[in-house]
Amino acid sequence: MKKSIHVTLKVWRQASGGDKGRFETYPLKDISTDMSFLEMLDVLNEALTHSGKEPIAFDHDCREGICGMCGAVVNGRPHGPEKGTTLCQLHMRHFSDGDVLVIEPWRSRAFPVIKDLVVDRGALDQIIIAGGYISVNTGSAPEANSIPVPQGAADKAMDAAACIGCGACVAACPNGSAMLFAAAKVSHLALLPQGRPEAARRAIRMVEKMDGLGFGNCSNITECEAECPKEISIAHIARLNREFFRAQLASDEK
Amino acid sequence: MLWLFRFFTASIGRKFLMALTGLGFILFLGTHLAGNLLLYRGGNAFNAYAARLHAFGGLLMVFEFGLLVFALIHVLFGLWLFYENYRARPIGYRVRKSGPGQTWGSATMPYTGLLILAFVVYHLIRFHFADKTSVTIYEIVKNAFQSPLEIAIYMVAMAAVALHISHGFWSAFQTLGANHPKYMPLIRGLGLIFSVVVGIGFGFIPIYMTLV
Numbered sequence: 001m002k003k004s005i006h007v008t009l010k011v012w013r014q015a016s017g018g019d020k021g022r023f024e025t026y027p028l029k030d031i032s033t034d035m036s037f038l039e040m041l042d043v044l045n046e047a048l049t050h051s052g053k054e055p056i057a058f059d060h061d062c063r064e065g066i067c068g069m070c071g072a073v074v075n076g077r078p079h080g081p082e083k084g085t086t087l088c089q090l091h092m093r094h095f096s097d098g099d100v101l102v103i104e105p106w107r108s109r110a111f112p113v114i115k116d117l118v119v120d121r122g123a124l125d126q127i128i129i130a131g132g133y134i135s136v137n138t139g140s141a142p143e144a145n146s147i148p149v150p151q152g153a154a155d156k157a158m159d160a161a162a163c164i165g166c167g168a169c170v171a172a173c174p175n176g177s178a179m180l181f182a183a184a185k186v187s188h189l190a191l192l193p194q195g196r197p198e199a200a201r202r203a204i205r206m207v208e209k210m211d212g213l214g215f216g217n218c219s220n221i222t223e224c225e226a227e228c229p230k231e232i233s234i235a236h237i238a239r240l241n242r243e244f245f246r247a248q249l250a251s252d253e254k
Numbered sequence: 255m256l257w258l259f260r261f262f263t264a265s266i267g268r269k270f271l272m273a274l275t276g277l278g279f280i281l282f283l284g285t286h287l288a289g290n291l292l293l294y295r296g297g298n299a300f301n302a303y304a305a306r307l308h309a310f311g312g313l314l315m316v317f318e319f320g321l322l323v324f325a326l327i328h329v330l331f332g333l334w335l336f337y338e339n340y341r342a343r344p345i346g347y348r349v350r351k352s353g354p355g356q357t358w359g360s361a362t363m364p365y366t367g368l369l370i371l372a373f374v375v376y377h378l379i380r381f382h383f384a385d386k387t388s389v390t391i392y393e394i395v396k397n398a399f400q401s402p403l404e405i406a407i408y409m410v411a412m413a414a415v416a417l418h419i420s421h422g423f424w425s426a427f428q429t430l431g432a433n434h435p436k437y438m439p440l441i442r443g444l445g446l447i448f449s450v451v452v453g454i455g456f457g458f459i460p461i462y463m464t465l466v
């Protein structure tokens with residue numbers, strides 16, 4: 001296997017939200033295949049900075065695939081072509097010498113571009129604020145085994161809780177829908193006894209909020225599931241739908 | 255009643271209506287196909303079936319009215335969803351590559367839907383509202399399929415219906431909240447089988463009619 005490759009980047013550059021934006025082309029030589037995708041961008045940014053140009057703005061934090069900050073669409077695929085990986089965990093060995101990589105920000109009416117590849121994902125926070133929590137009194141931690149949780153429910157809740165809120169589901173969905181995100185959050189809490197008391201209100205409020213933020217609607221196209229770096233299943237969307245019907249038709253919540 | 259209004263205007267509530275009306279059409283297509291297969295048994299069998307169906311009189315009218323209401327809901331809510339989905343991404347991607355999730359069926363739902371709508375209007379004018387005072391329905395069908403153009407229109411429309419159902423069938427169950435690893439593969443399989451049966455079952459009739 002070749003230890004280093006040449007690639008050409010076509011990167012979306014946009015100075016600010018008001019700027020029109022355009023693609024810029026950057027040829028990169030001798031990129032080690034051991035580098036992560038973000039490290040490759042670091043190399044480019046260092047060169048840009050040295051030549052007095054503005055470096056490419058992109059979000060990142062942990063670089064371990066757990067914080068949900070990173071993400072861009074690489075050649076039409078959110079977080080790049082590898083299954084179940086975040087952009088920070090994608091390595092250059094998955095690309096070949098001479099590849100042209102088109103790098104774009106998440107595209108959604110609900111995610112305005114702040115700069116270059118950085119988008120404002122505050123809309124996802126608003127969905128959480130609408131009901132993605134449980135209300136508990138603070139104080140010392142309760143005895144862990146006082147509320148029994150069946151193993152199956154715990155496993156499914158854990159699968160849903162793996163969502164890092166990166167927004168790749170919205171970016172991948174041809175409709176720009178945030179259903180997989182909302183479903184993961186609703187499902188995670190609905191499966192646990194601690195989440196049941198507020199389940200009906202949560203389902204109604206979070207869906208209502210999501211609908212008002214400019215996302216599209218779910219058409220069960222399943223691109224979200226295919227591109228989710230945490231491989232969250234659309235079975236959680238079915239559970240969200242059930243929770244929503246139950247809340248609307250069989251609870252006092254309005 | 256505000257909650258009910260909110261339910262049916264929420265994204266999931268509107269999808270609920272799409273799924274319910276879509277499944278209604280699927281049931282209708284099943285019975286419609288069963289009836290039309292009598293064309294293979296010749297003019298007398300088919301005309302007798304048509305006569306027995308129309309003997310239901312008022313009951314048949316109720317069903318037809320129900321189908322019309324379902325159609326209005328499915329089309330209007332479908333277009334509403336489509337418009338919002340279209341607006342949700344004002345700036346598209348330079349490179350559009352669908353991942354492994356999308357299928358031909360799911361990618362074309364609004365387009366196959368509109369094609370079906372245009373076809374249904376044409377189909378109703380051609381057969382349902384046709385003047386039947388001097389000719390039997392079997393003769394009308396037989397005459398229609400002497401024209402290569404009409405045969406082509408039917409085959410294209412049936413391909414669109416098959417494609418629409420290939421995604422719509424399982425999608426409706428998912429929308430209604432029925433998705434479990436235990437039975438989802440079965441529902442997906444049944445949907446594919448049903449779409450093929452509908453596509454070939456209806457699609458072959460025009461060809462057969464040129465042979466007899």
Ligand code: HEM
Nearest residue numbers: 219272273276279280332363364367368371422425426429
């Ligand atoms: C033979 C007639 C038809 C059948 C059997 C049928 C069936 C279905 C089914 C089962 C669904 C899935 C619902 C869901 O995902 O929950 C669906 C979705 C859809 N149908 Fe139809 N349909 C028919 C005609 C039409 C027509 C005439 C239109 C005209 C616009 C249309 C437009 C749509 C659209 C846009 C969707 C996708 C909705 C979404 O998921 O966002 N369909 N259809």
Ligand code: FES
Nearest residue numbers: 063067068070088
């Ligand atoms: S930087 Fe934290 S998930 Fe990629």
